[in-house]
Amino acid sequence: MKHFKTLIISAAIGATGLPAMAQEVTTLRVGSWLPPHHLIVSGIIEPWAAAIEDETGGSLQFEVMTSALGPPPAQFDLLLDQSFDVGYGVSGHNAGRFTMTQVMDLPFMSPDPWAGSAAAWQTYEKYGDEYGEHEGAHVVGLFTHSNPNINMAEGRVETLSDLEGKTIRVGGNVTGRIMSELGASPVQLPPTEAQTAMSRGVADGITFPSESIDFFGITPVINSITRIPGGLYTDTFWVAFNEDSWNGLTDEQRAAVNKHSGMAIALLAGFAWTNGDTFGEEKLVEKGVEFLTLSEEDVATARDRLEPLQTEWLEQAEEKGFDGEAILTYARDMVEHYRADKVVNVVK
Numbered sequence: 001m002k003h004f005k006t007l008i009i010s011a012a013i014g015a016t017g018l019p020a021m022a023q024e025v026t027t028l029r030v031g032s033w034l035p036p037h038h039l040i041v042s043g044i045i046e047p048w049a050a051a052i053e054d055e056t057g058g059s060l061q062f063e064v065m066t067s068a069l070g071p072p073p074a075q076f077d078l079l080l081d082q083s084f085d086v087g088y089g090v091s092g093h094n095a096g097r098f099t100m101t102q103v104m105d106l107p108f109m110s111p112d113p114w115a116g117s118a119a120a121w122q123t124y125e126k127y128g129d130e131y132g133e134h135e136g137a138h139v140v141g142l143f144t145h146s147n148p149n150i151n152m153a154e155g156r157v158e159t160l161s162d163l164e165g166k167t168i169r170v171g172g173n174v175t176g177r178i179m180s181e182l183g184a185s186p187v188q189l190p191p192t193e194a195q196t197a198m199s200r201g202v203a204d205g206i207t208f209p210s211e212s213i214d215f216f217g218i219t220p221v222i223n224s225i226t227r228i229p230g231g232l233y234t235d236t237f238w239v240a241f242n243e244d245s246w247n248g249l250t251d252e253q254r255a256a257v258n259k260h261s262g263m264a265i266a267l268l269a270g271f272a273w274t275n276g277d278t279f280g281e282e283k284l285v286e287k288g289v290e291f292l293t294l295s296e297e298d299v300a301t302a303r304d305r306l307e308p309l310q311t312e313w314l315e316q317a318e319e320k321g322f323d324g325e326a327i328l329t330y331a332r333d334m335v336e337h338y339r340a341d342k343v344v345n346v347v348k
Contacts, residue, residue, distance in 0.1 A: 023057070023058070023059055024059065025058060025059055025060075025061055026059065026060050026061065026248075026249065026253070027061040027062070027063055028060070028061070028062050028063070028084075028085035028086055028241075028245060029062075029063050029065060029084040029085050029086070030045060030049065030062050030063065030064045030065060030084060030085070030086045030087065030088075031065055031068075031069060031075060031078055031079065031083065031084035031086070031087040031088075032045070032064050032065050032066070032068065032088070033068035033070070033071065033072050033075060033089075036064070036066055038215060039211060039215070039272045039273070039275075039276045040088065040237070040272070041064065043268065043271065043272030043275070043276070044143065044265065044268045044269055044272050045064060045088060045239070046064060047268055048141075048239075048260055048261070048264070048265055048268060049062035049064065051260040051264070052256050052257055052260050055256035055259060055260060056252065056253055056256045059250075059252075059253065060249070060253045060256065060257075062086065065084065069083050069084070070083075072089060072090060072093050073089075073093040073094055075087050075088070075089035075093075076089055076094060076097075076134075076137070076238075076240075079136075079137055079240060079242050080136045080137060080242065082242050082244065082245070084242075085241060085242055085245035086239070086240070086241050086242070086245070087239075087240060087242075088237060088238060088239045088240075089237065089238055090171070090172060090235050090236075090237055091105070091235070091236045091237070091238060092105055092171070092172025092173050092174055092175070092235050092236070093171075093172060095172075095173035096173075097133065098133045098134075098236075098238075099133070099313070099316050099317075099320075100127070100131040100133060100317060100320065100322060100327070101120075101124060101128065101131060101133050101134075101142070101236060101238070102174065102236050103120075103123060103236075103313070103327060103328060103331050104116055104119060104120045104123075104144055104234055104236050104331060105172070105174040105233060105234060105235060105236055106174070106233075106309055106310055106313060106328075107178055107232060107233055107302070107303065107306040107309055107310070108230045108231060108232065108302075108303055108306075109231065109233075109234065109331065109332070109335065110144050110147070110231045110233075110234040110335065111147070111230055111231045111335065111339050111340075111341070112146065112147065112231070112270075112274075112339060112340040112341070113143070113144055113145060113146040113147075113234075113269055113270045113272075113273035113274060114266075114267075114270035114274075114338055114339070114340045115334075115335045115336075115338045115339035115340060116143075116144035116145075116231070116234050116335070117142070117143035117144050117265075117266035117267075117269040117270055118263060118266045118267075118270075118334060118335075118337075118338035119331050119332075119334035119335045119337075119338060120142040120143060120144055120236050120266070120331075121141060121142045121143070121262055121263055121265070121266045122263075122330075122334045123327065123330055123331040123334060124139065124142050125262065126330060127322070127327055127330075130322065131320075131322075134238070134240060136242070136243050137240040137241065137242060137243055138240055138241045138242075138243055138246040139238055139239070139240045140239055140240060140241065140257060140258070140261035140262065140265070141238070141239035141261050141262060141264075141265030141266070142236055142237065142238055142239070142265075142266070143236075143237050143239075143265055143266055143268075143269035144234040144235065144236055144237070144269070145209055145212075145234055145235055145237075145269075145273055146209040146210075146211065146273035146274065146276070146277050147209065147227070147228070147231045147232070147234075148207045148208055148209050148228075148231075148232060148233060148234070149207070149208070149209070149210065149225045149226060149227050149228065150163070150168070150205055150207055150225070150226040150228070150232075151205055151206050151207070151208055151213055151218070151222050151224075151225050152166075152204060152205040152222065152223060152224045152225070152226070153198035153199070153203070153204060153205060153221045153222060153223060154198075154201070154204045154205070154223070155204060155205075155224075156223070156224040156226070156290065156292065157205070157224070157226040157292065157294075158226070158292055159294075159295070159298055160182060160183070160294070160298045160301055160302060161183070163179075163182050163183045163184045164183035164184070165183070165184075165185070166183075166184045166185070166204040166205060167184070167185045167186075167187055167202070167203045167204050167205075168184045168185070168186055168187070168203065168204065168205050168206065168207060169186075169187055169188070169189050169194050169197060169198075169203045169205070169206040169207070170186045170187070170188055170206075170207055171188070171191070171207075171208075171235065172188075172235055174233060174235075174309070175207055175233050175235070176188060177309060178232065178233050178306060178309070179207070181305050181306055181308070181309070182302060182305060182306075187202070187203055189203070191208070191212065191216045191218075192216060194206050194208075194216060194218050195216070195217055195218045195220070195221050198218070198221045199221050206218065207232070207233075209273065209276070209277055209280070210225075210276075210277045210280035210281040210284060211273060211276030211277045211279065211280040212276075212280070213280055213284065214279065214280035214283045214284070215276070215280070219280075219283050219284055219287055219289075220287070222284065222287070222289050223289060223290065224289060224290040224291075224292060225284065225289055225290070225291050225292065226292045226293070226294055227291065227292070227293045227294065228294050228299065228302070229293065229294065229296075229299055230299060232302070237269075239261070239265060241257075270340070274340075310328070313328075314328070
């Protein structure tokens with residue numbers, strides 16, 4: 001994609017009569033499929049872009065698009081087609097395309113958005129070049145959302161057996177498989193259709209973090225929420241440049257992007273999802289929604305039932321020529337290293 005380039009005045013020495021110094025500005029378009037006030041845009045993408053703009057003294061600018069050029073599953077291909085310079089998306093929206101990158105999508109991998117996002121990036125930074133899943137793009141960040149709950153419009157999920165026969169809205173391929181293994185019937189719908197689906201009885205509930213329940217206007221139809229300790233699943237999001245757009249930057253601009261990407265994006269995600277969940281949960285409490293927590297026994301049962309997903313992922317890794325056990329072990333080590341509930345202020 002051709003960048004927009006302009007000249008700006010960076011300094012002027014009027015009294016001496018010397019000519020003003022001009023600086024070339026490169027403006028990159030950021031493809032976006034979410035509303036501008038969604039936390040991914042306002043809490044992650046925009047702060048990231050602003051930090052880079054400041055770092056480059058304004059020589060690199062970002063224009064976040066306000067209208068989507070295509071649905072969420074099309075975002076990576078739109079990026080490759082140079083419809084925009086920078087994009088973001090959900091790896092699980094393209095089933096089978098980003099299998100290795102989705103290691104954090106496996107059940108009970110991400111206990112919180114800080115650990116999940118950090119581990120996703122650290123693992124990709126170590127192994128991602130081998131995967132070859134993002135050819136044509138330059139990935140600068142990965143992050144995960146916060147812990148999802150089982151949010152019910154009808155009935156309540158106090159035990160795993162309560163999920164049997166329930167229709168649950170899911171957002172991605174792995175999530176759908178998880179619900180199936182736990183006895184529910186998954187239905188994949190856009191989040192904007194979730195409230196209507198539940199109010200009409202098309203779906204009994206939805207798997208979503210508290211932030212998303214409030215943001216997409218689903219709070220009015222929710223009656224009970226079941227928390228799953230340990231994080232039942234997560235989605236891995238990517239942030240990337242089109243390769244040509246990346247190569248078109250100066251060395252200084254690329255250095256600025258690198259400085260504010262990677263783990264910096266993971267930290268932004270941790271802040272954004274944690275704050276968003278706090279706000280969303282306040283709205284749910286105001287409505288009088290009942291909060292439940294799945295018992296330790298049921299969590300252990302869920303882990304056992306979902307073990308086949310890990311086994312299948314390891315088999316797929318082997319088919320692709322990767323050491324899946326090493327990747328999985330490293331990802332889990334990174335989770336433990338960065339988890340938010342880690343106790344550090346103790347004397348041994």
